[in-house]
Amino acid sequence: MRVADAHADMSSVEAELSAWLDKGFHGDMDYMAKHGTKRTRPAELVPGVLRVISVRMNYTPPAAKEGWSVLHDGNKAFISRYAVGRDYHKVLRARLQKLADTISGMIGPFNYRVFTDSAPVMEVEWAKKSGLGWRGKHTLLLSREGGSYFFLGEMYTDLPLPVDDPVGSYCGSCTRCIDICPTQAIIGPYQLDARRCISYLTIELKGSIPEALRPLIGNRVYGCDDCQLVCPWNKYAKITQEADFAVRNGLDDVSLVELFQWSKEEFESKLAGSPIRRIGYEQWLRNIAVGLGNAPSSPAVIEALQARSHDPSPLVREHVQWALQQHDK
Ligand code: SF4
Secondary structure, three states, rough: EEEOOOOOOOHHHHHHHHHHHHHOOOOOOOHHHHHHHHOOHHHHHHHOEEEEEEEEEEEEOOOOHHHHHOOOOOEEEOOHHHOOOHHHHHHHHHHHHHHHHHHHHHHHHEEEEEEEOOOOOOOOHHHHHOOOOOOOOOOOEEEEEEOOOOOEEEEEEOOOOOOOOOOOOOOOOOOHHHHHHHOOOEEOOOEEHHHHHHHHHHHHOOOOOOOOHHHHHHOOEEEEOHHHHHHHHHHHOOOOOHHHOOOOOOOOEEEEHHHHHOOHHHHHHOOOHHHHHHHHHHHHHHHHHHHHHOOOOOHHHHHHOOOOOOOHHHHHOOOOOOOHOOOOO
């Protein structure tokens, strides 16, 4: 837990955000362009706020299959490690609430509001300002003690707490995350074209995935961890102690064909409480169809695709058709 001055100068951050939006790098994430300066000026969101408390919570699940081994097996589905357990929003929010209750137990009632990816809050920037870590060239927050496999949460408060100092940047001359990115979405240090990012393409994008990018997605069906897997600082990442983040339904090491055969009811029941459920069944099938298009050709893969060639969803049908064409070349 670290503390930043809620009135700290964010003018350079505002300029960078504005330039990023002007280039259209946010794609369909319209919410990034909404809210004006509320995102960078906490007092416009919570009047009277004096401090931003930033917290982080490790999410690497114990006993999860090693990421590269799944990525290198074209018949398997890779799911970003933050998403193989239960949704983090409730867990982190409950922890922040507990922190607020502890503080009020010590000093009496105080004003606060907690956030977990739930409002226009520049969470990486506040974490950086408070010294929780530095922004890596992949744009995620990095910590020398914990790498980057953690969630961030914030508390805005009117408590005049002492402010922590930022830490230095320790990326040095490393460019591993930029070099490894399958779609070259990190167009330069600290610059992400989200429209090319596999996390955006598989989670945020609602419609058709651009054809040129589909072969580059490989078997990543929900998010992408390559830039984190390759980062040397993640040798310091800690295994989570949080039972809710443990792997559920074998999602760390599961076959594409098996996932593609899930009915809508299975999708809803098996992924109840999972962050994956928010993308919906149609988008889920779309993503797996791309993975199957990139999988080694086999009767099982082709049969699985053919079984969905008349899917009621035009989006799914289009991606299945593309996938079948990949096996017809
Ligand atoms: S891979 Fe290298 S450049 Fe990228 S965030 Fe990690 S240390 Fe920084």
